[in-house]
Amino acid sequence: MRQITSNIHYVGVNDRNKHLFEGLWPLPDGVSYNSYLIADEKVCLVDTVEVDFFVQYIQNIREVIGDRQIDYLVINHMEPDHSGSISLIRKYYPEVRIIGNKKTFDMMAGFYGIGDGCVEVKNGDTISLGRTTLSFVMTPMVHWPETMMTLACVEAGRGRGCGCGTGVSLPDDGCATAGSPSATVLFSGDAFGCFGALNGGIIDSRIDCSPFWLEMVRYYSNIVGKYGVPVQNALKKLAGVKLDYICSTHGPVWHENIDKVIGMYDGMSRYATEPGLVICYGTMYGNTERAAEEIxxxxxxxxxxKIVMYNVSKTHHSYIIRDVFRYRGLIVGAPTYNTGLYHEMEVLLSELAGRDIKDRLIGWFGSYAWASKAVSKIKQWNDDHLHFDHVGPVVEIRQSLDSTTATQCRELGQAMAEALALRD
Known part of the structure; x- marks a missing residue:
């Protein structure tokens, strides 16, 4: 299969058929399930793939190791798109020992009924495969409680230290697996991953990465976004480690773009923004939409x-959430519906509230035919859950936009622009 270093190989698969990831997030360009094989004195498989792809997966493995046995299987993350093939791997390689932490094994027993042949590791523990030493970094809640990462470094006992924080001593040519020059490889689980299948190449230096950047933001904001503090904790544990490759479970293997990728995760987990404004609205007959255009x-x-506009009933919310992570300003508007807030806007605000996004500016507007509820409901969402800084007038439109409410809409747009200028 595809080689990353002299003894680390990519054995993952692509899923170009699934419409919704986790039953929620659109996959217009598919998704990859990445797994890696370290062929050393001992053979180690790192994570597996979704079970539906096992036939291709086992072929990929055998293409690398032939009839050799797999000694270890590292499970960095127990979500079934990465752990789903554990039981079948056990059938093909009954002597394989599964490496994970205590929470890994609690989940594995629940998902697959497996409790034997396990090697429990804690933060900083190491296991030698021969020339390659695996070091384990616990990264809980990035984005499940059992998540961990695995560093692959050259074996202990020679030369200088690698600086990876594991205590491993290295030869003079650096830290990692065999090869010239040597390399430090991080198997990061879902961290640093993104949506999008891999179209032939797997390493960023050999492919066009432009389609993946916004998909990384959409992946992070929708799936990991709530867990900014745990992501920051994980980044601190990795600080000072000079990485040559990051092998995530989704998307490209990062090599040339490691600094960019880590920088993106650092910024997103601190809820950093770039100047810009998201305007999203619900509309039934166009009146609320016209107000959004004025704003x-x-x-x-x-x-x-930078202004992006979304009809919440037309655009999947994952794209809106992505851009709320990107830009500081947010203006939302919707009609009153069934004496409450227009359904799709209610759902969006609930989704935003579930991600604990910080340091944003918000304005809002609403419309109604005979009983006003939309603006009060939006205010309640912000007061009780979002806690964004309110900007500008609240615009309430009775039936249709008129000269007074059109002026108020323009005042709201101008007030947001002034607030953004002060922040940015």
């Missing part, structure tokens, strides 16, 4: 260059 025009005229 956007005024914000643009006041100097906001």
């Amino acid at each position: 956007a025009r005024a914000a643009s005229e006041a100097g906001v260059r």
Whole structure:
């Protein structure tokens, strides 16, 4: 299969058929389930793939090791798209020993009824495969409680230290698996992953990475986004480690772009933003949409260059959430519906509230035919859950936009532009 270093190989698969990841997130370009094989004096498989792809998966493994046995299987993350083939791997390789932490094995017993042949590791523990030493870094809640990462470094006992924080001593040519030059490889689980199948190549230096950057933000914001503090804790544990490859369980193997990828995760987990404004709205007959257009025009005229607009009933919310992570400003508007808030806007605000996003500016507007509820409901969401800084007038439109409410919409757009200028 595809080689990363002289003894580390990619044996993952692509899923180009699934429509929704986790039954929730659209996959217009598919997704990869990445697994890696270390062929040393002992053979170690790192994570598995979704069980539906096992036939291709076992062929990929045998292409690398032939009839050799697998000695170890490292499970960095127990979600079934990465652990789903454990039982079948056990059938093909009955002597394999499964490496994980205590929480890994608690989940493995529940998912697959497996409790024997396990090697429990803790933070900083090491296991030698021959020339390769695996070191384990516990990263709980990135994004499940059992998640961990695995560093592959050259064996202990020679030369200088590698600086990876594991205490491993290295020869003069550096830290990692065999090869010239040597390398330090991080198997990161879901961290640093993204949506999108791999179209032939797997290492970033050999492919066009442009489709993956926004998909990394969408992946992070929707799946990992709530866990900014645990991500920061994980980054601190990895600080000072000079990585040559990051092998995530989704998306490309990062090599040339490691600094960019880590920088993106650092920024997203601190809820950092770039200047810009998201305007999202619900509309039934176009009146609320016309208000949104007035707001956007005024914000643009006041100097906001990056403005994205979304109809919450037309655009999948994962793309809206992605851009709320990217931009500091948010303006939402919707009609009153069934004496409450328009359903899709209610859902979106609930989704945003579940991600604990910090340091954002928000404005809102609403419309109604005979009984006003939308604006009060949006205010309640912000007061009780979002806690974003409120900007500008609240615009409430009775039946349709008129000269007074159109002026208020323009005032809201201008106020947001001024607030963004002060922040940015």
